[in-house]
Amino acid sequence: MAAVGVPSGESQTLRAVAGEARRLIVQSVHRAQAGHLGGPLSAVDVLVALYFQILRVDPARPDWPERDRFILSKGHSCIALYVVLALRGYFPLEELATFDAINSRLQGHPDMTALPALDMSTGSLGQGLSPGIGMALGARRRGLGFRTYVMLGDGELQEGQVWEAAFVAARYGLENLVAIVDHNRLPQYSWPAEDEGRLLYQPEIAARWAAFGWRVLEMDGHDLDEIGETLAYAGEQVDGRPTVVIAHTVKGKGVSFMENAFAWHARPLTDAERDQALAELTEGARP
Amino acid sequence: MTAVAQRVAFGETLVELAERFPDLLVLDGDLANSTRSDILSAAHPDRFLEMGIAEQNMVGVAAGLATLGFIPWVTSFAAFITSRDLDQIRVVVAQPRLNVKLAGAYSGIMTAATGKTHQCVEDIAVFRAMPNMTVVAPADGNEVRAAMHALTEHVGPVYLRLTRDPGPLVTTSGRPFEIGRAFLLRDGSDVALISTGAQTARTLEAAELLAARGISALVLHVPTLKPLDGDAIVAAAARTGRVVTAEEHSVIGGLGGAVAETLAERRPTRMARVGLRDVFGESGPNGALLAKYGLTARHVADAACKVIADTAA
Numbered sequence: 001m002a003a004v005g006v007p008s009g010e011s012q013t014l015r016a017v018a019g020e021a022r023r024l025i026v027q028s029v030h031r032a033q034a035g036h037l038g039g040p041l042s043a044v045d046v047l048v049a050l051y052f053q054i055l056r057v058d059p060a061r062p063d064w065p066e067r068d069r070f071i072l073s074k075g076h077s078c079i080a081l082y083v084v085l086a087l088r089g090y091f092p093l094e095e096l097a098t099f100d101a102i103n104s105r106l107q108g109h110p111d112m113t114a115l116p117a118l119d120m121s122t123g124s125l126g127q128g129l130s131p132g133i134g135m136a137l138g139a140r141r142r143g144l145g146f147r148t149y150v151m152l153g154d155g156e157l158q159e160g161q162v163w164e165a166a167f168v169a170a171r172y173g174l175e176n177l178v179a180i181v182d183h184n185r186l187p188q189y190s191w192p193a194e195d196e197g198r199l200l201y202q203p204e205i206a207a208r209w210a211a212f213g214w215r216v217l218e219m220d221g222h223d224l225d226e227i228g229e230t231l232a233y234a235g236e237q238v239d240g241r242p243t244v245v246i247a248h249t250v251k252g253k254g255v256s257f258m259e260n261a262f263a264w265h266a267r268p269l270t271d272a273e274r275d276q277a278l279a280e281l282t283e284g285a286r287p
Numbered sequence: 288m289t290a291v292a293q294r295v296a297f298g299e300t301l302v303e304l305a306e307r308f309p310d311l312l313v314l315d316g317d318l319a320n321s322t323r324s325d326i327l328s329a330a331h332p333d334r335f336l337e338m339g340i341a342e343q344n345m346v347g348v349a350a351g352l353a354t355l356g357f358i359p360w361v362t363s364f365a366a367f368i369t370s371r372d373l374d375q376i377r378v379v380v381a382q383p384r385l386n387v388k389l390a391g392a393y394s395g396i397m398t399a400a401t402g403k404t405h406q407c408v409e410d411i412a413v414f415r416a417m418p419n420m421t422v423v424a425p426a427d428g429n430e431v432r433a434a435m436h437a438l439t440e441h442v443g444p445v446y447l448r449l450t451r452d453p454g455p456l457v458t459t460s461g462r463p464f465e466i467g468r469a470f471l472l473r474d475g476s477d478v479a480l481i482s483t484g485a486q487t488a489r490t491l492e493a494a495e496l497l498a499a500r501g502i503s504a505l506v507l508h509v510p511t512l513k514p515l516d517g518d519a520i521v522a523a524a525a526r527t528g529r530v531v532t533a534e535e536h537s538v539i540g541g542l543g544g545a546v547a548e549t550l551a552e553r554r555p556t557r558m559a560r561v562g563l564r565d566v567f568g569e570s571g572p573n574g575a576l577l578a579k580y581g582l583t584a585r586h587v588a589d590a591a592c593k594v595i596a597d598t599a600a
Contacts (some may be wrong), residue, residue: 065355112383119354121383124374130344131379134351134359137336142355161375164341168348171339 011224017087018048018224022254022281024083024096030274032100035108036266038258039153040080042184042221042249047084049227050149054235059089062116068146069135071120073128074153074182075109076266082106082115090117126159128152129179133169136177136242147235151180154202155187163212170213175238178231179214181205182221184251188265198262209244221247254281290453291428293485294392297449298326300435301360305331308358308439314349316342316363322392322449324362342372349387350379358386358439364398365391365407365448373413380444381419387444394424394448395485395535396568396576403567411483412540414446415513421466422512424448424484424534427456430510433464441466450485450535452573457488458508469516471523475505478591479523482533483509483542486561489577490533492584497591504591509542517549524550529594530558533587538562557598559590 021044029035051057055068072081079099086093091105098104105114109123120131132150139146156162169177185200193199206216219230227247234243251265252258255277269277301324305311317340319325328335338345342363349359361368368376368391380387393399396406414422423438423445425431431449438445457472472487473494482490487508494504507523509516524530530550532543543560550556563580577583 120351121379124378127343127347127375127378130347130375131351131354133344134348135354136351137348138352138355138357141357148351161341161343161347164339164344165347168338168341168344 011228014048014052014224014228017052018045019281021048021080021083021087023278024086024093025079026255026269026274026277026281028079028083028096028099030269031097033268034100035079036076037269038186038251038261038264039074039077039182039184041253041255041258042251043074043077043151043182044080044084045222045224046151046180046182046227046247047080049224049231051084051088053228054231055149056146059117062090066144066146069119069132069148071122071128071132071148071150072110073122073150074125074156075122075128077153078108078110081110085117125153125156126161129162129165129169132177132179133165133172133174136169136174137172139176147176147178149178149180151182153187154181154183154185154205155190155200157181157202157205166209166212166214169242173240174242175240177242178234179242179244181244181246182249183246184249186251186260186262186265189262197260206246213241215239215241215243216246217243218246218248221249222253256280289456291456292451292453293425293428293431293449294323294451295326296428296431297390297392297435298323300432301327302330304435304439305334310356311358311360311439312336312352314338314345314359314361316340316345316367318363318392322362322364322390342367343375346372346375346387347379350383350385353385353387358388360388360390362390362392364405365394365410366405368446369407369410369413377417381417384419384443386442388438389444389446390449391446392449393451395450396563396580397450397452397535397573399451400570400572402570406568408537408563408568409540410446410448411512411534411536411542412544415540415545419444420513421445422448423466423510424512425510426458426484426487426508427454429456429460429462430458430464433462434510437464437466448484454485455488457491464510467511467514467516469507469509469511469519471505471519472508473504473506475503476527477503478529478531478595479505479507479527480531480533480587480591481507481509481520481523481542481546483512484535486533486535486582489582489584490587493533493587493591496584496588500588500592502591502595512542512545515545515549517553520546520549521554524554524556528556529591529598530556531561531587531591531594532558533561535582536562537565539565557594559594561587561590
């Protein structure tokens with residue numbers, strides 16, 4: 001497919017893209033002195049794999065009717081999506097400097113009326129899977145072969161609407177719908193954990209999706225080879241059920257002092273913290 | 288006078304619309320035989336999507352369908368459309384201005400004695416306050432049909448307020464519906480009665496009661512609550528100098544609020560508001576509900592007499 005930018009299997013290249021994406025996330029949030037960090041850093045590898053390897057999209061034609069759809073249901077992680085879209089060529093990298101600024105297309109939560117590359121507006125948690133169902137149903141009615149991918153946070157699985165959607169998607173047998181759960185185990189505050197930190201209460205995630213009639217796949221959400229293989233399988237080897245991919249991830253992945261620290265869900269960076277984060281990410285991105 | 292239920296007109300018009308608009312789909316929250324979208328379901332089963340008892344998801348699915356050019360009509364009770372899925376309407380319908388049509392059946396208080404959970408007296412206020420929404424409350428079955436054609440031609444989110452039980456036909460069949468336009472149903476010079484939805488029939492009755500008392504009442508029917516026909520409201524106030532609003536809805540934020548806001552800014556006029564006085568309803572027969580909550584023709588007429596008396600000095 002001509003619209004795919006980077007041929008599959010080039011995980012070296014994807015690793016370099018993901019490293020650059022992480023640095024841009026840190027720089028953008030530092031510049032804005034606002035926005036989220038932990039969630040974007042846990043989600044970004046999957047986003048890179050989607051936009052550079054999996055999704056059939058064309059950055060020059062964001063309204064191409066047959067494009068694959070992507071919805072970032074965990075909309076607060078949008079800086080990761082903006083960075084990946086910019087790297088993929090949807091808009092100039094320089095525009096990332098406008099993130100969270102007045103009159104920007106890069107709103108604090110994704111606004112499809114501002115940025116044509118976005119397939120849905122999101123921000124209020126639990127909502128993204130339902131429009132994905134509408135797109136998947138619509139594709140079937142129109143006889144279009146595109147697939148719809150929805151990324152949810154594990155925390156937002158606490159929202160009841162997710163399970164309304166899970167039940168209806170299975171009822172309609174939407175095998176052209178793929179949900180991806182960014183399972184980083186930390187929401188914004190949550191309940192206390194034994195080690196004085198805080199931890200998501202979210203038992204039996206895979207079993208619950210399976211009980212609702214979904215096919216469940218799991219992957220390491222930071223291993224680009226595994227991500228590529230799993231998402232390709234999820235989209236292509238369908239069996240009449242919608243598919244959910246549980247991506248096991250680390251919140252704040254790539255920056256030592258952010259990893260698994262709930263306080264870095266959303267917090268402005270000092271100059272020194274930015275410098276340390278960029279240094280670690282430059283080191284960590286080397287093959 | 289022929290009595291037609293708005294919900295039956297709604298179901299029959301969905302069939303017409305499905306035949307006129309190939310992209311029209313109807314989504315149901317397990318209430319099709321109440322809202323009467325079952326009429327569409329029987330005629331065009333392929334255009335009907337059962338979404339189960341899950342209103343939040345239903346609204347999101349409609350938004351996704353709208354991005355592909357479908358015209359989804361989301362049908363449920365007004366009480367659930369207004370409250371159960373309000374955040375979904377806000378984030379994936381109103382904010383992105385997607386072409387989703389929301390139909391709230393069983394609005395007001397006459398809902399087959401189901402009581403306050405299934406009545407809805409605040410939907411106009413809620414959707415008037417929501418940016419990008421168009422809000423319409425037809426008077427009768429004729430106007431339901433005309434409005435639904437206009438709302439489906441219109442591109443953008445709309446809320447259609449419907450009632451359950453048969454009521455008299457007070458608008459002309461075949462009259463074109465223009466979104467944002469009020470209709471003068473009766474001219475008069477002493478007081479302007481301004482009403483919306485099914486309350487317009489009782490307001491016309493009130494004008495008759497007033498005529499018997501020697502009072503000349505104008506009746507302005509305002510089916511579109513947003514965008515509001517401010518010019519027609521100001522003209523009615525200018526013609527009579529006295530205004531009474533009437534609606535089967537809370538007096539807060541509905542037609543009464545909208546008219547008061549308009550007149551306060553453009554032509555301060557002595558007025559009274561007939562509607563629910565910041566209370567929820569309850570179970571009961573329709574006649575008893577209208578009497579207890581102050582919505583009969585006599586209540587409207589009495590409010591007009593009081594405004595006239597207050598301004599006589």
